[in-house]
Amino acid sequence: MKGYGEEILRMEDIVKTFDLGGGKKLTASDHVTVSLHKGETLGIVGESGSGKSTLAKILTRLYTMDSGRILLHGKDMTALKGEEFRQARKNIQMVFQDPSTAFDPKQRVRDIICEPLRNYGLIGKEKVDEKAREMLRLVDLPEDFADRYPNSMSGGQRQRIAVARALVLKPEIIICDEATSALDMSVQKTVIELLHRLQLETGVAYFFICHDLALANMFCDNIVVMQHGRVVEKIKDLSEAKDPYSRKLLASVFTIEEGKNKVLPDELFG
Numbered sequence: 001m002k003g004y005g006e007e008i009l010r011m012e013d014i015v016k017t018f019d020l021g022g023g024k025k026l027t028a029s030d031h032v033t034v035s036l037h038k039g040e041t042l043g044i045v046g047e048s049g050s051g052k053s054t055l056a057k058i059l060t061r062l063y064t065m066d067s068g069r070i071l072l073h074g075k076d077m078t079a080l081k082g083e084e085f086r087q088a089r090k091n092i093q094m095v096f097q098d099p100s101t102a103f104d105p106k107q108r109v110r111d112i113i114c115e116p117l118r119n120y121g122l123i124g125k126e127k128v129d130e131k132a133r134e135m136l137r138l139v140d141l142p143e144d145f146a147d148r149y150p151n152s153m154s155g156g157q158r159q160r161i162a163v164a165r166a167l168v169l170k171p172e173i174i175i176c177d178e179a180t181s182a183l184d185m186s187v188q189k190t191v192i193e194l195l196h197r198l199q200l201e202t203g204v205a206y207f208f209i210c211h212d213l214a215l216a217n218m219f220c221d222n223i224v225v226m227q228h229g230r231v232v233e234k235i236k237d238l239s240e241a242k243d244p245y246s247r248k249l250l251a252s253v254f255t256i257e258e259g260k261n262k263v264l265p266d267e268l269f270g
């Protein structure tokens with residue numbers, strides 16, 4: 001089993017409440033604290049509406065939190081503004097469930113992959129093709145995909161492009177928000193294996209939001225179980241779950257086997 005290193009990110013005491021109108025409020029994140037280490041895969045599981053994506057959106061500032069702190073290498077990101085925040089944010093990239101909505105259909109793959117570098121002024125036009133080809137090789141796609149448009153590729157191939165784009169800035173953290181949920185089982189397996197290999201090669205940490213408990217259990221080093229915006233428990237293996245909610249969640253899905261196997265078995269993917 002692989003190991004992981006020092007703490008790189010800590011979301012501390014995060015509170016986010018939505019105003020639903022008519023005096024109604026919903027606490028989507030209720031004093032949540034989670035931390036992520038170098039090279040770690042941290043699973044965030046819980047039923048729909050438990051607050052998993054809200055955490056990711058707070059982390060990327062798509063949502064503003066009501067209170068709490070986000071520490072990146074011990075430095076409070078919450079206080080950062082403008083260019084300082086933009087530079088810190090470079091370190092945290094995202095892969096979404098459906099990359100087709102995240103890609104501009106009129107952009108070629110080379111430009112999609114290199115867009116983050118362009119946004120940060122880190123690449124000249126003449127280097128885009130070479131860099132895109134390097135990233136395509138990294139995610140096991142043919143180099144000539146650089147010429148293609150996203151609509152001419154399969155879901156699994158598009159997700160590899162999304163992974164290539166997320167990695168191009170060499171971030172320490174990638175948020176995978178249901179990144180493999182829309183894929184067929186066999187394709188899901190290959191994308192998970194890719195994420196696993198890239199982690200071993202680069203030391204990237206994954207914040208792995210996933211409703212599939214069996215997959216989370218197999219792929220993640222640690223798992224945070226959420227319910228109603230709260231962390232119910234944090235465990236290494238779902239077989240250790242003690243909280244009644246986690247047990248109920250598990251019982252509704254699969255029988256947990258003892259131990260943990262980091263080699264992804266074919267059975268998991270049907």
Ligand SMILES: Nc1ncnc2c1ncn2[C@@H]1O[C@H](COP(=O)(O)OP(=O)(O)OP(=O)(O)O)[C@@H](O)[C@H]1O
Pocket residue numbers: 018019026027028046047048049050051052053054055211
């Ligand atoms: N912009 C918003 N306005 C109002 N309520 C919101 C908003 N975003 C999320 N919520 C609510 O906050 C709660 C948590 O939502 P969140 O998307 O974080 O859940 P989730 O665990 O990721 O769910 P799923 O697995 O279905 O994606 C839900 O009840 C949701 O309806």
